[in-house]
Amino acid sequence: MKSCGIIVEYNPFHNGHQYHAKMARELSEAQVVIAVMSGNFLQRGEPAIIDKWTRAKEALSHGVDLVIELPFAYAVQSADYFAAGGIKLLQALQCDALCFGTDNQVEMNYEQFGSFVNEHQTEINHAYQEIKNNGMSYPQQMTEVFRKLYPNGTLDFSSPNHILGLSYAKENATYEKPMLLYPLKREQAGYHDTKIYQQFASATAIRKAVFSGELSQIKQVLPMRVMKDLEESPTVSWEAYWPLLKYKLLSSSLPELREIYQMKEGIEYRLQEAAKVSDSFQQFMEKAKTKRYTWTRLQRLATYILVNVKQYEIENVRQNSYIQVLGFTEQGQRFLKEKKKNLKLPLITKISKNVSTQLALDIRSNQLYQLGSDRILEQSFGRFPIRVS
């Protein structure tokens, strides 16, 4: 059965995502579309607006056949690690193709780029080390590195989606049997866009509308079912977790904070001081932000603090990955049956005592996600893959 993977967050699911799933199927001529989706905490260090089970159900109702959870250890990471996790799971599922959105450069040869990076990793690292501390932003540095080394034209590192695309290509090329790559030009709404267009809007614009209570504005850019979920299900933002983050920062000693994953360079003191004088997450972030720490990097660190993540927990998951199924259509289930015996990672369809050590970080992050609203249901134990027919 021919399959095409997509690596997603759905925060929340919208028409652009439906278009992505549809085009993935069309471009790759796949019989099954597999979404590897972040769980309840996302790449940019945020809680998902709606819980993972609801988002999985929405995806399965709008063109996706199988939803696999991207574990916390991969999901809440910068582009390279996020991509590595997504590709690893799709490769473990023996997926044939990968379709990813990009704001530009649909025409470039991603396979060629992937091979180039893997063949020239040493030079690239070297060039990057040389300019690492020159004060330029990460996108600027990367543009500079590849302008010198890459023979096939200029690369654009200004768009987060495009950076992800390049990371997918790079990671994919490390496998013995790389997936076919299908870049897809995003329709109208760019990643950073905050406006709402005719049928498409960025997830950022949609979240903004939800939290300002202007749901009517976004009716045309979401499937009806998602609209209903946003109206009726508990929706959360960082602000719901702010009292807990503040408590964690104020109650922990500096040595304790230093044990948290990615806590470096004395930032723990700055964060503690910022927490003391802040009454909201927004305020805290504005006070804590420095030139060195971008908003996203800081927000990811805030998530690690909230979830009390340790380095060894991330390493555990990297060394012992797994395929946790959140849901499937009949077609998705057929695909799983077909591949079952040849999967390269353990398949998890139910969280039992047996797997609770391996999945400890996911389980804990889910429990803490639940603290954002007393209406969020149990996320781990007793949950089974959602079936959509």
Add this chain to the structure above:
Amino acid sequence: MKSCGIIVEYNPFHNGHQYHAKMARELSEAQVVIAVMSGNFLQRGEPAIIDKWTRAKEALSHGVDLVIELPFAYAVQSADYFAAGGIKLLQALQCDALCFGTDNQVEMNYEQFGSFVNEHQTEINHAYQEIKNNGMSYPQQMTEVFRKLYPNGTLDFSSPNHILGLSYAKENATYEKPMLLYPLKREQAGYHDTKIYQQFASATAIRKAVFSGELSQIKQVLPMRVMKDLEESPTVSWEAYWPLLKYKLLSSSLPELREIYQMKEGIEYRLQEAAKVSDSFQQFMEKAKTKRYTWTRLQRLATYILVNVKQYEIENVRQNSYIQVLGFTEQGQRFLKEKKKNLKLPLITKISKNVSTQLALDIRSNQLYQLGSDRILEQSFGRFPIRVS
């Protein structure tokens, strides 16, 4: 200047406390009444209903001349350590007498009891070790121990206030110049009483009325000023901190929980499991309670968890105690001036960077206390002793 100490919590201040201060002055013929008062967390492991500055101000308006804070490390402790802290501070202030409330046994010779315990500590410890694990409650065990050893009649360990009185006597007798002891029979309302009498009610009954919104019921048992504070100031109970305690228990690993002061015998796992399925502090306590852990002991442990207390922090304060002044009347200020040069512990009237390491546990517990309501004012930095004339 002749002085009489009292060791108090004022949760909240009521007519019985005013009577206590008045009688302390009368019985001891003191010119100055010094209250050593728990800060924002109390002996039985609870947050104070009203913050310490407000309670100090109330006391100073109703018969107390000087309010000293009993540090967290002494306040949130079983009777013996609580008493040790209170006596230590009064001794450091060269206080002449101690007046304490008791529900009974006003007539017994407390000085004699204190000397007896200090002279027979080895036998007492031995007798206690022998029956330690026989399943009896602590009061029953103590009654048993002293029934065998004490020559001067039966001792009553059934009342918390009386146990405190015995602890004061025992501790006081260890000093070179013990204070004169004035036991005072409590008027009408016993420690465990929940009814409201004509003019006197226990603090327990008063808190119950406050949290059930029945303030009118307690009008006659409180000074008017306290009544006004209870109506207008932020009042908190454990429930306000429950989301934070739950978060702390769910986000910490078992080894991390084991680092907390007094976390013993594998109780950490039980507490974590109880937190997962509880929606309120009350529910959590009911689920976590065992025969081995009384409500009070468990509640104290909950406070240590909330405040993230470590063994070394308690020891630090025991080894480097201090006298933190919360407020005084003119008479109290005169007393401090008179004694200033001969104090046996450092006097702190302002929290500066210099003392913030020494007072770290108090400062942190105050910051966390503030999280119970956004109306609670800063408790440490920039606060000066309250003057009541």
